[in-house]
Amino acid sequence: MTSGQETRYLVRGGNPLQGTVFVQGAKNAALKMIAASLMAAKGRTVLKNVPVIEDVRRAVELAQTVGAVCKFHEAERTLVIDASDLTSSVLPEEIAQRFRASVLFVPPLLHRLGEATIEGIGGCNLGSRMLDFHYRGFARLGAVVEEQETQIHIKADRLRGAHLYLDTPSHTGTENLIMAASLAPGTTIIDNTALEPEVLDVIAFLTKMGARISGGGTGFVTVEGVDELTAVEHTVMADRIDAAVFAMAAAITGGELSLVGASLEHFGVARWKLEQMGVEFATHGAILQVRRDKQLRPINVITDTYPGFATDLQSPMMALSCLADGTSYIRETIFDGRYNLAGELNKMGAKVEVAGNAALVHGPSVLHGTEVIAHDLRSGIALILAGLAAEGETIVAPGYHIDRGHAEIASRFATLGADIRSEVVS
Numbered sequence: 270m271t272s273g274q275e276t277r278y279l280v281r282g283g284n285p286l287q288g289t290v291f292v293q294g295a296k297n298a299a300l301k302m303i304a305a306s307l308m309a310a311k312g313r314t315v316l317k318n319v320p321v322i323e324d325v326r327r328a329v330e331l332a333q334t335v336g337a338v339c340k341f342h343e344a345e346r347t348l349v350i351d352a353s354d355l356t357s358s359v360l361p362e363e364i365a366q367r368f369r370a371s372v373l374f375v376p377p378l379l380h381r382l383g384e385a386t387i388e389g390i391g392g393c394n395l396g397s398r399m400l401d402f403h404y405r406g407f408a409r410l411g412a413v414v415e416e417q418e419t420q421i422h423i424k425a426d427r428l429r430g431a432h433l434y435l436d437t438p439s440h441t442g443t444e445n446l447i448m449a450a451s452l453a454p455g456t457t458i459i460d461n462t463a464l465e466p467e468v469l470d471v472i473a474f475l476t477k478m479g480a481r482i483s484g485g486g487t488g489f490v491t492v493e494g495v496d497e498l499t500a501v502e503h504t505v506m507a508d509r510i511d512a513a514v515f516a517m518a519a520a521i522t523g524g525e526l527s528l529v530g531a532s533l534e535h536f537g538v539a540r541w542k543l544e545q546m547g548v549e550f551a552t553h554g555a556i557l558q559v560r561r562d563k564q565l566r567p568i569n570v571i572t573d574t575y576p577g578f579a580t581d582l583q584s585p586m587m588a589l590s591c592l593a594d595g596t597s598y599i600r601e602t603i604f605d606g607r608y609n610l611a612g613e614l615n616k617m618g619a620k621v622e623v624a625g626n627a628a629l630v631h632g633p634s635v636l637h638g639t640e641v642i643a644h645d646l647r648s649g650i651a652l653i654l655a656g657l658a659a660e661g662e663t664i665v666a667p668g669y670h671i672d673r674g675h676a677e678i679a680s681r682f683a684t685l686g687a688d689i690r691s692e693v694v695s
């Protein structure tokens with residue numbers, strides 16, 4: 270896999286961030302759209318505002334591996350995909366093992382080639398992250414799913430509409446089953462669907478392609494299968510997690526930032542939690558102003574599906590709480606294994622105690638720079654935030670995890686006055 274050389278980030282803290290930053294396009298919408306574009310049997314799909322991140326590069330590689338012709342104009346953040354000739358139904362291990370969203374390529378392969386083989390499935394190291402809703406859903410739609418030791422093989426001459434139920438409102442599960450149902454003759458009803466804004470953007474994209482989907486945002490989606498989907502142009506929504514990370518960067522450094530393209534509405538509960546801590550927001554058209562000049566107050570956070578407090582912001586929030594004046598309480602309910610950040614923050618002088626799925630963060634701490642490990646994307650960006658507030662130099666590695674989800678993080682922070690650079694590890 271072309272994941273490039275190993276890199277690490279070097280951060281010297283202490284500068285309050287000031288200035289204007291552009292929020293990237295949403296990773297968790299763009300990845301689904303890249304897969305969905307393979308359902309158009311002719312024409313070229315044009316996706317705009319695509320974030321230039323490693324996960325997108327993996328998705329593009331996967332699309333190319335199965336035969337799509339892709340041109341990622343990175344400077345323009347525009348991706349052009351021509352999926353007229355799909356040639357392979359195999360999602361190879363070298364990509365699929367590190368890129369869990371590979372499962373999103375199953376619906377287009379089933380519809381176009383009648384089968385899909387996933388040779389491994391990976392992604393963030395986030396404890397038990399099952400994909401059973403996806404496979405059970407494909408089976409309910411008429412596919413035969415065979416789990417072998419090292420691969421999963423899914424076969425379907427033709428999918429057919431069915432009534433599906435998700436045990437929990439899985440974000441990717443919802444999108445994947447909507448995709449699968451879009452070209453399945455008949456009516457598909459999916460109960461207990463996810464409400465995340467990215468799901469609505471994916472539905473908007475599929476609808477432009479010709480899909481007939483209703484009920485997005487209600488928890489109950491109906492899809493009427495159509496005969497074909499066509500290639501269209503679409504602009505990916507702004508990334509609410511990237512936006513909130515920059516808001517927290519303003520907060521942790523005691524700075525003031527203008528976030529271009531951020532939607533405060535998409536922050537969900539994170540907005541109220543940050544305000545409770547003493548962060549101030551003001552919206553001016555497409556610009557969200559964020560500042561923090563008072564002592565941060567401790568906070569109580571329980572992660573939940575949208576509009577609850579996003580699990581992807583739990584790690585950055587843990588870093589921010591280290592500076593709060595008192596003990597913060599955090600409970601993770603979506604993913605287990607999302608607390609390996611605690612040990613890394615403690616190396617920097619934080620006092621984080623973990624008990625089961627709860628964490629107590631005793632603040633305020635004076636953080637000091639040291640070498641720390643990014644165990645996954647969100648803990649990686651949280652350590653960058655901690656580094657921005659720490660005395661001395663913080664070295665965060667591997668940089669790949671951060672680059673999976675945040676575009677040009679060093680240069681975007683440096684423009685705001687941060688002392689940060691990335692370096693290739695020899």
Ligand code: EPU
Nearest residue numbers: 297370397398399400401402403439440441442603604646
């Ligand atoms: N789950 C199952 N079976 C399934 C699917 C999910 O048990 O078939 C469980 C998971 O194990 C987890 C919970 O349900 O405990 C929620 O999982 P969900 O399916 O909602 O998560 P996801 O779709 O795999 C997406 C994002 C994640 C984000 C979560 C929650 C993408 C590509 N990934 O994952 O993003 O944390 O929703 O919002 O959209 C990230 O960006 O860093 C990231 C991990």
